[in-house]
Amino acid sequence: MKLLTHNMLASTVRGVSQGYPLGIAPGAVTEVHACDFSKEFLVHVFPKLEWSAFVSACASLSLPTMPAEVTPASWEDESFLRQMHHNLLEVHVQEGTLICPESGRQFPVSKGIPNMLLNEDEI
Amino acid sequence: MATRKAHSRPELVAPADVFYDNREARKYTTNSHMIKTQHQLTERALELLALPKDAPPQLLLDLGCGSALSGSVLASYGHHWVGMDLSEAMLRVAVDRGVTGVQSADRQAPVDTNPTGVGVAAPVLFDEDDEDDDDDDEDGDDDDEPGTGDVMVGDLGQGLPLRTSLRLVHGSGSLSRHAGAPVTVSARGGETAAGGVFDGAVSISAVQWLCNADSSGAVPRLRLRRFFATLYAALKRGARAVLQIYPDSPQQAEMITSAAMKAGFSGGLVVDYPNSTRAKKYFLTLCAGPPSTSTAVPQGRDGDPDDGGDGEMVRSAKRRKVAGAGAGGGGSVRHPQRKGGADWIRKKKEQRMMRGYTDIPRDSKYTGRKRKSGRF
């Protein structure tokens, strides 16, 4: 699971109204899955992100910190862009647990794949 | 497709997560006929998705993404896709094929270390050599940025586990976080309070599964409703979803279509090759928003897919891919006017435009470009 995906995921367990952002339990195992850098894509995807959720997710995985505020200068800052690319698209959570902030429901991530399936009584 | 030969409707055999077990997932993904068919269907779906011309790489959903035969096509156009599927076995094959990126540790390793043993030449998506660069790129931008994908286990019938716009607005979303983005971003207008964030969605050969009451308590109508409501919420307003389906009857096609309309989508069913039993294909082409001239349902392809008619563009594009797939990466030489080449495609498009077709894909820097995903 990439952090871009994490940024989009929410818990939709019955009775939960926000279910976002999903916490990442301590001890998650990550890998790096390299992919091509595209500034164009980063610029395009930025307004789609919940930036603060991304910043916290990076912190939970002890990744290099992303700035809380993105300024116009950030888009000219090569090291910011590279780090954003890396944290958002290349870092892959292999093993871990996602936690619904409202219900505490846990969603496992196993071999890089989060499982968002609900039980019948959670729909 | 071995699967369909044995059971022409696997959705009637068992639930998807049972049917697509490890063995079937592997069989599916290495079947050359299956690969070819899914690639063609995805190419067509992308065409119907009508993404804005000269747009940056897009953020797309692939619903029922399976082992990413469809996702690889999206990525070959540079898009980033997020896929969901009920079968973990299928998703595992996708990850093993390297659709999420090239695992750093074995980046230098020879391709035949593919741990799955799936007969797929490992992560080819990110291979930069023998690139077929278009000299006549309109924007002169020959940066090639193949996209990447990511997958999750989920049941479309339970709805998509994605945050909606409400969360975006009421979450952390201080407006200041937009301040830094170049103006073009905020001017796009899609990412407003009313809409989701995905630029589009495709689903290839999956949604008919929702019509089966395959587990206790599964009510197809309810499942379709949840699916379409959450899909609508996930999409940027005005974005399209193209769902290629195999309905088992006109009633089923109608049930799926009307569920989509009830969720607020406009659009309808595009039928390609309606007169051919074998080639006939259904694409539910939807727009997340009210009907307008820009959301009018495109025409289906007609004529005989096997003669030199309308089906040919896709078929010959495929032949090019196969040519590129040979050992030693042959086929990288440019033959601009050869059948299937970029110029040839442009000429064909012109001819079709003259004949009054309206569903002609725009030219882009990717026009006629060899797909990297065609190499397995």
Ligand SMILES: C[S@@+](CC[C@H](N)C(=O)[O-])C[C@H]1O[C@@H](n2cnc3c(N)ncnc32)[C@H](O)[C@@H]1O
């Ligand atoms: C014929 S395969 C197509 C896979 C992929 N789109 C492709 O083009 O190769 C159909 C896929 O739909 C998935 N599927 C069926 N029902 C589903 C459901 N309710 N939720 C999610 N995925 C489902 C199956 O697991 C299978 O991977």
